[in-house]
Amino acid sequence: MRRWASKKAERFEESVIREMTRISTLENGINLAQGFPDFEAPLPMKEAAKRAIDADINQYAITWGSELLREAVAKRTSEYNRIPASGGSNVTICCGATEAMIATMLAVLDPGDEVILFEPFYENYGPDCWISGAVPKFCRLAAPDWAIDFDELERAFGEKTRAIVINTPHNPTGKVFSRSELEHIARLCIEHDVLAITDEIYEYILYDGAEHISIGSLAGMADRTVTISGLSKTWSATGWRIGWCIAAEEISLAIRKMHDFLTVGAPAPLQEAAAAALGFGESYFASLQREYTERRNVLLEVLEETGFGVSRPQGAYYIMCDLGDLARPAETDTEFAMRLLRDGGVATVPGSSFYADPTTGNREIRFCFAKKLETLRKAAAVLRERLA
Ligand SMILES: Cc1ncc(COP(=O)(O)O)c(C=O)c1O
Known part of the structure; x- marks a missing residue:
């Protein structure tokens, strides 16, 4: 058979x-x-979604995201993540961080490329690599404080390494990568000419004074980082399927092509509501x-x-x-x-x-x-x- x-x-x-x-x-x-x-x-976000549906925002948005939402994401990313971003050339709105991750991998990886993942890892990253034809390589975070073994990490970087996936705050461990850890990873990315793909979907959920740092904000990293986040966790709306990624223009163009042919676009009325949510006060x-x-x-x-x-x-x-x-x-x-x-x-x-x-x-x-x-x-x- x-x-x-x-x-x-x-x-x-x-x-x-x-x-x-x-x-x-x-x-x-x-x-x-x-x-x-x-x-x-949040109620004001739900009301904004209802208003958008009543206003008949029912058709495809621009494939890489409505201008209103891209501008709102660019503003938050510039202010909170300290990554200067423009809605016109750096932001792509996707169907959740999930789609942003697979669209990014499809956009930047070729068959046989290697991708470094910190282990334990959010289970989507493995299939994301395989679907993209890439090979995951692992670097173990050690319990109970999930420290990085930098000797092991340095050994994982090789000729075929094309990207490293960072997830901070981290699922499943709750680790928040420190500035010095991220600076060390950034140095390795620059030395080996590797792209950082960073999943920051939990960026606002922090405890005991922990500080969220985006690797894309570190010196030399803006052009070699894709920063992914979305509505699901911070705005308690996992079913709305709104996420985004921020990247240099050349990478964004490749991601936008993948995104267009994967899903065409994220839900249009919910993009309007997401723009309102991104504007919530401190x-x-x-x-x-x-x-x-x-x-x-x-x-x-x-x-x-x-x-x-x-x-x-x-x-x-x-x-x-x-x-x-x-x-x-x-x-x-x-x-x-x-x-x-x-x-x-x-x-x-x-x-x-x-x-x-x-x-x-x-x-x-x-x-x-x-x-x-x-x-x-x-x-x-x-x-x-x-x-x-
Ligand atoms: C690390 C991580 N990234 C992405 C997602 C999914 O995000 P989204 O709902 O925006 O696709 C999850 C959901 O659990 C997650 O834990």
Whole structure:
């Protein structure tokens, strides 16, 4: 019988994260697996979307994004990320950061090029490399503080290295890359003539005074960095599918071509609403941080109390835990996660799904706390009961 799936499609499996959400629904679980909020998006943004639909903004926007949104992204990027950007030549609006990442890789990578990924990594990056014909190379971040081993990183840079993917604040660990780490990575990029692709989707979700730094703002990096972000996390609207990337004009032109033929464009009325959201004042971002700190603390407390080995996140909205003695001796992360979820339990993501070799990370598990306090308290009660 002829096999129809391409070699590319056979290289990777369906997303474990999204699969855990499906199983959670079947098991009537509390979903702390997939990274999306169970609370509402900001009212003024929703009202702006309604106004845009009522004003009949129903047709394709300019393929690389409405001018209003590109200008709003350029302004925020210039001010917050300290990367001078123009809506005309540097910004491309995509269907989420997800599309921005694959459009970027398709735009800059040729078959056989190598891409360095920090491991553990957000699971899309592996398939993104394979779909682009590139080969991922890994550099391990070491628990519990997820430090970079710069000797290993330097060894990963070679003749074929074309790009390095940075994700700060980092999913799944909550690491926020420091200025000195980013300066070191930038030096390597310049020395080896490599592009930095940086996923900064959690850039406003920071704790305990952590500072977000964009590698694209460092000396010599503006022309060799693609900076990706979007609406999903900061504005609690993962289903709207609005994201963007900022790049030098030559790279932007290549990305815009890929984007055009992948999706034509992001949802037009929601682009209008996104432009309004980007204009929110500083108090919006301050309360986002305050509320996430409270959510993080509720989950941290119960995870520490029940015996998980916890890495305290500096950013993003996940806690990566070591299972320690909570897992039975031969129990894998996936078996543990299923035991925790069954019959109205708590859904998590098995740690192995963040590593290239699934035997790594199989004593780790990830919890998401982008949830109402009420949901987190319910989850805490279930964890206390099941793991006591
Ligand atoms: C690191 C990272 N990048 C990108 C995304 C997806 O972003 P978007 O919804 O904008 O496609 C996620 C979602 O969990 C993520 O964790």
